Amino acid sequence: MAGGLIALLDDVAALAKIAGASVDDVAAAAGRAGTKAAGVVIDDAAVTPGYVVGLPPERELPIIWKITLGSLRNKLIIILPIALLLSAFAPWVITPLLMVGGAYLAFEAVEKIWHALKGDDHASEVLTITDPVELEQRQVSGAVRTDFILSAEIMAIALNEMGDLSLPMQAGALAAVGVAITIAVYGAVALIVKMDDVGLHLHQRPNATVSAIGTGMVKLMPILLTALSRIGTAAMLWVGGGIFLHGLEVFHLTTVPALVHDAAHAAGTVGGGALEWLVQALGSAVIGVVVGAIVTIAMHFVPKKKAH
Template sequence: MAGGLFALLDDVAALARLAAASVDDIGAAAGRATTKAAGVVVDDTAVTPQYVHGVTADRELPMIKKITIGSLRNKLLIILPIALLLSQFLPWLLTPILMVGGSYLCYEGAEKVWHRLRGQDHHDTPVAENGPEAEKSMVSGAIRTDLILSAEIMVIALNEVADEPFVSRLLILVVVAIAITIAVYGVVAIIVKLDDIGLALAERSSKAAQRIGHVLLVGTPKLLAFLSVAGVAAMLWVGGHIVLNGLDELGLHAPYDWVHHLEEAVHHGVQGWLVNTLASAVFGLLLGAVILGILHLVPRRKSAH
């Protein structure tokens, strides 16, 4: 009996060691996958603050909370099951689906550029003055944009762990989804509350705290204005990059090769990355402008009939 008990304990210990090793492997793989998707994560962080621009201070965190929940829903309940099923049975469909999402980002970025050029920035009137429906619309828009960015993040992560068994792949992607969402929207929450932090520090008796508070109070509006512009640029870059890569994978190599040659002309490294980013953004803007033009022409033709 005692021998049987010790044998059972040995088996339990072996299983525990195996489970611990599996957890370590999943954690390491999730870390690699998250690092691979870091570029899109930065873009996601830049895009989101514009959706709470013009919101009263008491509504900023509740809106970010709603967007965070929507982002988790996007990743875990929509993207993850679809991506896993497609990668298992119809992997060739992933690229066209991503390209559709990338095209939507290009369209949204081009639309924002068009409105700003015409002096019709949606943020001219604070959301607080437009009521709960405007807030709901802003949150919905943020979650729609997050769906596209999250899709690329999850597909990049999926490609990084494609050789893992199905269950390990599933667990790794769940870890990636939760970690990236918390990181992105945690940073966004801090960014939009920097002015409140600055005000609290400015009211302290410490001179050092007051100086830091003053810097935050002066700098936060400029940072948010910069992120508003950077968010639009990120939409165009990420959208253009998705479509360019997709066209290349589908056999239409010319646009991607053109960008690649430009990148090689200035050598690789930071300069090459900047050229690639700028070229992808220009391509995204042109594609978005074409889509915007088509969508504006179609309603006019219908009204003419």
């Protein structure tokens, strides 16, 4: 009896070790995937605050919460099962899908730059809607649609980092990435959109130092939103171009990727790892500009020419 109990305890201990190793593998894969998806995450956090423009302050957090639920639904209910099916039955599709997503990110960034150069103001169009319910529904649905594209790209990047993990472990890692990134992004967005309200509250306090901090927060808000928008655009070019370069390598079209890698390696021998990373990122961004410009021309100028 004692021997059987010891054997059972040994089996339990072995299973616990396997489970612990599995958890470690899932955590490691989720961490790698989260790092790879950082550029898309930055853009997601930069884009979303624009969807509360023109809405009452008391509705900002409820709307962010609705967008958060929509993002979780996108990732966990729609994209996650599709990603697992592709991983199990058509893994060869993942790289082309990543390249399409990278081209879309580059297109979005180039289109933002193009609209900025033309002086287009999309916020003014939103402010012409007078019905608050219609405005809120439009903003939430628009944010969730945009989130679907970014979420699909995040999950595809994450899936590409799963390596040889089993299907259940891939599911666990993808779910962990989806939930963690969603909480991080929309938690940050909630802090950003309420920063001016907090600053205004502090500004009204009698203490001069606290009041000055509040004034600084209010003045910082538009600068922060502008900086986030520009960082997000740069991140889209960098990530989109990098994904496209990786896809070219997978299909053995190595001429352009080799040029970027060689330039980055040469810079690294002179200035160290930081300079190597910077040159690699700039090279990826240049590819992003080229790809995004091609898609932008195809989307906007070619149809107009045919119509004319």
